[in-house]
Amino acid sequence: EAQVTQNPRYLITVTGKKLTVTCSQNMNHEYMSWYRQDPGLGLRQIYYSMNVEATDKGDVPEGYKVSRKEKRNFPLILESPSPNQTSLYFCASRGGYSNTEAFFGQGTRLTVV
């Protein structure tokens, strides 16, 4: 089954404690991205990657890091989480040229206290 898998689904952490949210896709997609979803603000892109070792900032990259060492994996790293990073996070992947459909993971609900 084609899917994007995020882990964990829920996470409560304390300010400053480094964390990683993993994302993996099994569709051999080149393009992967991370979004955060907040009430009234919709989905905002954090980082994206057009292929292995090719990442770039989205609209709200501050406080986040990513890496793309393998095509299937695109982890999101919060080196020093703060309460304003409490949000619902989605990983998404897309196929090749002219493919507009994004496949989303199930989401990670992060709370930073």
Added chain:
Amino acid sequence: QKEVEQDPGPLSVPEGAIVSLNCTYSNSAFQYFMWYRQYSRKGPELLMYTYSSGNKEDGRFTAQVDKSSKYISLFIRDSQPSDSATYLCAMPSSRYSSASKIIFGSGTRLSIRP
């Protein structure tokens, strides 16, 4: 001004009603227009997409694009409780979608009352 504007709702209608969901956008270069549906505690899923102006129908769903007004709509006929979800409009920022990001509206929360 946001590039894509969408009324957040919530919108509540009785079962069987026709639902109209709308978005406006500011960039006349947008050419692909998509609607995603997001159920509670799930990721968004692509529902429909259209290219350029006109209508596209898929079962009970019709997507309409008016490029002259920069206005897109999604109509749901014979609405069902299972249609209760948040609907997000979305547009790739350039024609060459593999090199562009997708810009999402903030979503309209729809509730269908049995």
